[in-house]
Amino acid sequence: MSFLNVLVPDRRPTLETERLILRPFRLSDAGDVQRLAGAAEISATTLDIPHPYPRGAAEEWIRSHRPTFEEGLGVHFAITLRETETLVGAIGLLITPRHNRAELGYWIGVPYWNNGYATEAARAVVAYGFRVLGLHRICANHFPRNPASGRVMQKAGMTLEGTLRQHVKKGTAYEDLVTYGLLRDEFMRLTGEQ
Ligand SMILES: CC(C)(COP(=O)(O)OP(=O)(O)OC[C@H]1O[C@@H](n2cnc3c(N)ncnc32)[C@H](O)[C@@H]1OP(=O)(O)O)[C@@H](O)C(=O)NCCC(=O)NCCS
Numbered sequence: 443m444s445f446l447n448v449l450v451p452d453r454r455p456t457l458e459t460e461r462l463i464l465r466p467f468r469l470s471d472a473g474d475v476q477r478l479a480g481a482a483e484i485s486a487t488t489l490d491i492p493h494p495y496p497r498g499a500a501e502e503w504i505r506s507h508r509p510t511f512e513e514g515l516g517v518h519f520a521i522t523l524r525e526t527e528t529l530v531g532a533i534g535l536l537i538t539p540r541h542n543r544a545e546l547g548y549w550i551g552v553p554y555w556n557n558g559y560a561t562e563a564a565r566a567v568v569a570y571g572f573r574v575l576g577l578h579r580i581c582a583n584h585f586p587r588n589p590a591s592g593r594v595m596q597k598a599g600m601t602l603e604g605t606l607r608q609h610v611k612k613g614t615a616y617e618d619l620v621t622y623g624l625l626r627d628e629f630m631r632l633t634g635e636q
Pocket residue numbers: 483484485487488548549550551554555556557558559560561562583584585588589590591593594
């Protein structure tokens with residue numbers, strides 16, 4: 443247990459949806475993270491998840507979450523099934539405080555794909571971002587070869603804004619990113635809050 447854990451209460455949120463509980467990661471999740479995020483399919487369509495997944499990387503990633511949250515730079519959630527507490531994926535917002543905006547990112551373990559879990563989690567995290575964090579804009583990007591992620595963004599209410607040509611380098615290849623965004627006003631109108 444770290445110094446921070448002893449002295450400062452953990453203020454990180456837990457969100458509940460119909461089928462999911464989105465909670466802070468614990469160090470005891472590291473084995474599941476390594477197994478699920480370590481699948482080649484996850485690395486293939488994400489920018490920063492390596493394959494093979496190095497030993498110890500999951501612990502290091504989980505340890506980074508609390509300071510990131512305390513500094514107002516982001517929030518990470520473990521996506522777990524309400525009924526069984528099974529960890530099925532991860533979702534989070536990386537915040538740029540200067541512009542009061544965040545980038546949404548997520549992955550779901552391969553055995554759990556196409557059950558609507560990413561969509562359910564994304565909707566909850568987007569709502570948390572606007573209602574609780576008071577963000578002005580939430581954006582998200584996917585590789586053109588990953589249309590399933592585009593569907594998640596659409597179903598979370600986001601608008602297609604275009605393609606950033608060869609915007610990132612993955613390995614040795616420059617790749618396009620399809621970019622989506624949602625503004626606070628649009629979210630409020632979608633949810634009937636305005
Ligand atoms: C992208 C990802 C998060 C989707 O998770 P998921 O829980 O399966 O997503 P959902 O079930 O909520 O929604 C998937 C949607 O994509 C659709 N879909 C799945 N495969 C598809 C394909 N090859 N082409 C088009 N649509 C596809 C599904 O039909 C569903 O849409 P629908 O509800 O309109 O039918 C998951 O595949 C994943 O983790 N991939 C690897 C990591 C990754 O790419 N993360 C996102 C980086 S931007």
